[in-house]
Amino acid sequence: MTNVHELPSVWPAGNGMILGEVVLLSETGARVRTDQGLLAAELAASCLLQPGVGDRVALLADGPLFYLTAVLVAHDKNSQRLQVPGALVVAAASMRFDSTESFAVETRSLALKAAAAEFQFGLFKQLALKMTVVAEKLDVTAEKIHRSAKQEFTLFHQQFERILDSKNTQADRWFQRVHKQWVARSERTTITAKKEVKIDGERIDLG
Numbered sequence: 001m002t003n004v005h006e007l008p009s010v011w012p013a014g015n016g017m018i019l020g021e022v023v024l025l026s027e028t029g030a031r032v033r034t035d036q037g038l039l040a041a042e043l044a045a046s047c048l049l050q051p052g053v054g055d056r057v058a059l060l061a062d063g064p065l066f067y068l069t070a071v072l073v074a075h076d077k078n079s080q081r082l083q084v085p086g087a088l089v090v091a092a093a094s095m096r097f098d099s100t101e102s103f104a105v106e107t108r109s110l111a112l113k114a115a116a117a118e119f120q121f122g123l124f125k126q127l128a129l130k131m132t133v134v135a136e137k138l139d140v141t142a143e144k145i146h147r148s149a150k151q152e153f154t155l156f157h158q159q160f161e162r163i164l165d166s167k168n169t170q171a172d173r174w175f176q177r178v179h180k181q182w183v184a185r186s187e188r189t190t191i192t193a194k195k196e197v198k199i200d201g202e203r204i205d206l207g
Helices: none
Strands: 018-025 029-034 037-043 056-062 065-073
Touching: 018 037, 029 056, 029 065
Parallel strands: 037 065
Antiparallel strands: 018 029, 018 056, 029 037, 056 065
């Protein structure tokens, strides 16, 4: 039976770093098997890589307390996690993430602020319960866009849309409200209704 090894309240200065293997994890630290016995160590703020059972780690002593300062060798190299308690701010002149397979962000809320933003996608898929986009100028260019929404509200101060071939709109009900003037120009215009067509106005000019 292996017990937690009790060490003197002051760790000998000449021994320095303690190496060991994680055998048990807790919310605030870990139990580490070392040459001195089984030690209870708290996770140091400098140890960003979350330790796992079987990892080779380094400990430092501060009086009667031991701190897990670094993960030297990860037992499971396919699943590693960086974890920081509280908020984390990374400040740099520029930042880049390189991922050969995938990049995913999971969060309760997401805020992006930039003077200029550029997105390039081979395939863009958007699934959102609620999305709000506020931009002084929004320019979207795509060969094909498929958008499905139960309810959508879009407000533009000025919009220019150019369709090279055709645009198909299907809706159970479609309402358009224009405050001042509505102009439609084309070589041919066809309006087809299965039941009835109504045109109501104080003045109607045809021809």
